[in-house]
Amino acid sequence: MTTNDTLARSDVAYQLHSYTNAQRHREEGPCIMDRGDGIYVYDTNGKQYIEGMAGLWSVAVGFSEPRLARVAYEQMQRLPFYHTFSHKSNIPSIELAEKLIGLTGGRMAQAFFTNSGSEANDTIVKMVWYYNNALGRPEKKKIIARQRAYHGVTVASASLTGLAGNHRDFDLPLPQIRHVRCPHLYREGLPGETETAFADRLAAELEALILKEGPDTVAAFIGEPVMGAGGVIVPPETYWPKMQAVCRKYDVLVIADEVITGFGRTGRMFASDLFGIEPDFMTLSKQLTSSYMPLAAVLMNDKVASVLARHSGELGTFGHGYTASGHPVAAAVALENIRIIEERGLVDNAAKVGAVLQRRLRDLSGHPLVGEVRGVGLIAAVELVADKASKAPFDPLGKAGALVVRQAQDNGLILRGIQDSLAFCPPLIITEPQVETLVERFAQSLEAAARVL
Known part of the structure; x- marks a missing residue:
């Protein structure tokens, strides 16, 4: 019989943990x-x-929801895996893409599936670069994120992340990434500064950075509607409309990272609806399947999707994808998870x-x-x-x-x-x-x- 002590020793010996002091873990165990x-x-x-x-x-x-277990089992019996490469597809991924686009009220046009939010944001970076190359703008590649932001841990998404622990000794961030101030009035506001005045200052800072770098070199701005791993930072009043207005002025794409906030966390299906964000890209994961299965989605509007499609026609392919993109079991679980969120x-x-x-x-x-x-x-x-x-x-x-x-x-x-x-x-x-x-x-x-x- 496996004992707790045996399990703990095996864990310490054989597994390197995420976001854990590995040395201390060897001493304390899990x-x-x-x-x-x-x-x-x-x-x-x-x-x-x-x-x-x-x-x-x-x-x-919640944990151990029987409907999600049943749907996963049934889909595994029917079609346990298929891919979305080379004009192939599967029914759950088709239905999920349609459902997600519908949930945005049609503001988004197409979905691309990945396994995690990190991969999704990494994919968006590549899509942004691909998009600007397609439009003949090879210099328009810089992406602006925010200090204390969290967008993932792959090379590109960790560069977007604005936390020192995700950069130290990983040789990050990448040179195309810039960061502006975190919208935390309590820590970053000036004495007596109102929320509105703080938002004005942050929008002016964003515009100043775009002008300093050169608008022809800045491609996108990414932000979580409410920052999660940076400390649960709720933006000040008028922040998002003002930041978005600066982006539109300089033809900078807006990326809403809804990995944490999507599917009801803020009391709205998407936090973009709560804060008046009209993104060109949305990143979804986590509550998409309640994390019962690894799955994330990149949603893009028609402005972006049509350019990607046209350019892939010119090149002969959209040369990006993952083995498990649109995985039928994960997609089936996501569909049932969304049904539960809506029904209950x-x-x-x-x-x-x-x-x-x-x-x-x-x-x-x-x-x-x-x-x-x-x-x-x-x-x-x-x-x-x-x-x-x-x-x-x-x-x-x-x-x-x-x-x-x-x-x-x-x-x-x-x-x-x-x-x-x-x-x-x-x-x-x-x-x-x-x-x-x-x-x-x-x-x-x-x-x-x-x-x-």
């Missing part, structure tokens, strides 16, 4: 999850946890129950460790500070956040520490009573950490 049910996961000792991060911002319909009103639930989460977390604003509470729908963050008046962070940065995360796990709540911001992103199925329990466990963890600090 917390091994064994099963899930709804908003809960259980470790191999049987301990229950509220999964306050929906896994990785992604399990919309999970987008509305995110708005309704999300309002409770936001209110209850803001009830903790008076705590001496809490600097800012922010969020929208069922995504939020609580930022801890060493001094409320000056907003001074803890030294070292991340010390307090890591302590609260450990205390929360002891209390049966899984959160994510982003330096000293604690992120919340529970499954969309969470109920109001479950939110109350989640916040209660967090408050207890906060108090326990405060005693140590």
Whole structure:
């Protein structure tokens, strides 16, 4: 019989973990999850946890949803794999592409499938370059992202990401990538600056960078409608319309990375609808399948799609794709996942129950460790500070956040520490009573950490 100790030793010996201090992992070992049910996961000792991060911002319909397991099994029996190369296709990928385009109200025209959000954003970089070559603009290749952005970990998508840990000693970012200021008023705003004035300043900064680089060299601007791994940053009022206006002025494509925000997280099907974004590209993943299967999608509008099609005709092919692009099992699971989201009103639930989460977390604003509470729908963050008046962070940065995360796990709540911001992103199925329990466990963890600090 395999014991927990045996599993832990095997894990440490044979597996390199994502976003983990590999040296410390050898000393501490893993917390091994064994099963899930709804908003809960259980470790191999049987301990229950509220999964306050929906896994990785992604399990919309909760864990162990039987409909998704059944659909995957049925599709595996019928057609377990096929590709989309060389004029081939399969029914689930066709139906999913049509469904996704329909969900955008026809603003997008075509879908291209990948396995992950990283691959999807990497694909968009290639598409942007291909698009401008097709239009005879070989110099228009630079892409502007933002500090603290998260767009993935492949060479191109990690370059778009604006986090030092994703660049250090990987020789990134690529030379064609630029970054502008993070739209976080609490940390980046000037004394007394309003949200509107802050948005004006950020739009002016974007325009100044485009002019400095040369509008004929800047191809696209990418952003998450609400920044996730950078600390759950909700943009200031009027930010997106103003940034978008600058992009349109200089013929710069707009890319909305909805990997985290898509499929109801903010209380709207897509956060682009909430913030008035009219993108040329959208990136979708995570809640697309509730992460039951690896799948992501690049959606593009007709302006882009028609150019790509014409140029592939001139070259003889669109020379890009993945073995599992449009995988029939993943596509079938995505279709059923979207049906569940629609049938159970999970987008509305995110708005309704999300309002409770936001209110209850803001009830903790008076705590001496809490600097800012922010969020929208069922995504939020609580930022801890060493001094409320000056907003001074803890030294070292991340010390307090890591302590609260450990205390929360002891209390049966899984959160994510982003330096000293604690992120919340529970499954969309969470109920109001479950939110109350989640916040209660967090408050207890906060108090326990405060005693140590």
